Amino acid sequence: MSRILDTVVPRRLGTRFRWLLASSWSSNLGDGIVLAAGPLLVASRTDDAFLVALAALLQWLPPLLFGLWAGAVTDRLDRRRLIIVVDSLRTLVLLLLATAVVLDVATIWLVLVAMFLLGTAETFADNASSTLVPMLVQRDDLALANSRIMAGFVTVNQLVGPPLGAFLFAVGQALPFAAEAVLVGAGAVLISRIALPPHRSGEHTTHIRHDIAEGVRWVRHHAAVRTLVLTILIFNVTFGAAWSVLVLYARDQLGLGAIGFGLITTVSAVGGLVGTLTYGWITQRVSLANLMRIGLIIETLTHLALALTTTAWFALCVFFVFGAHAFVWGTTSVTIRQRAVPTQLQGRVGSVHLVGVFGGLVVGAAIGGLLAQRYGVAAPFWFAFVGSAIFVVLIWHQLRHVAHTDELDAPAQA
Secondary structure, three states, X not given: OHHHHHHHOOHHHOHHHHHHHHHHHHHHHHHHHHHHHHHHHHHHHOOOHHHHHHHHHHHHHHHXXXXXXXXXXXXXXXXXXHHHHHHHHHHHHHHHHHHHXXXXXXOHHHHHHHHHHHHHHHHHHHHHHHOOHHHHOOHHHHHHHHHHHHXXXXXXXXXXXXXXXXXXXXXXXXXXXXXXXXXXXXXXXXXXXXXXXXXXXXXXXXXXXXXXXXXXXXXXXXXXXXXXXXXXXXXXXXXHHXXXXXXXXXXXXXXXXXXXXXXXXXXXXXXXXXXXXXXXXXXXXXXXXXXXXXXXXXXXXXXXXXXXXXXXXXXXXXXXXXXXXXXXXXXXXXXXXXXXXXXXXXXXXXXXXXXXXXXXXXXXXXXXXXXXXXXXXXXXXXXXXXXXXXXXXXXXXXXXXXXXXXXXXXXXXX
């Protein structure tokens, strides 16, 4: 058992990182359970398509509304305590929701409010958690540490959690929410075992809006991180456009039913697991800058392949490759950002990145819906291919500096 643990989480990453990883996996399993159970609960309370869509929107909205504030709060407060407090509040909301379901008083509006509160709390918790890795491991081990965090996310959040959540919901509608409450609470307990190095510069005399503006200015003036944020924004517009109509694409262009559509998610997650488990081997042979270039090419060609094909088995192969790319590229992106950003700005810079992620998804989803409605389900994929290809050409030369620019900023890390 010790040998397996050392293989999964090498000793050089340290005991504190192992506590963080255990907390991350525990919370992600809970989130994966509710990833399936949440929509099922909404659908059990209403047949109104608008309310069903509103439930999804209320989970995407908090990062846009509160993302920048979460980053500023993360950099102002003790990050460990912030995570513990927020996850404790999440646990309380989940227990209240589970109780309401048991007592049969969980109306659709109560469910929607609970989802918004959970999404808001998760925004603060995730932002703070993302700043802990560079505080706990050596700079050269950031890629390895992030790959382990990502591998846990793929395994428990994407593969194990959703089917477990659907099963628990079928047994008893309150069970998945009670299970997530236990798992998120366990995550908070595990975080409490970590002792962080000092990371606050003292008492803050400025207004929080000043702190937010400082983070935005830092991103604007740092060429590499600015490139990362701009890339994730643009590529999430194209990704969001295509993936917003994925269920219709799977049905109308590939001829897949509900089970086949679920298989797309599973195949992508398996690809992601393969990508994260081989990440260490890959980074020993390919530079981070080249990994980003290769990833952007893969994503661009993914949209083209899906726009052209009507063959289900070929599309599933494409989704497998895309899944591997998505998690490799995501791990690379967060590693580069953590290397480049000073500790005291990690929360705010991470929040700017988060707003770019969800802002791109929201804009892309709107574009994808309009294109599919007017030109058919393949149109968003053509839009994604053309938009991605143009952006790759424009950004290509800047990417060579991204992975190495943080070396110039090394004195700022102290």
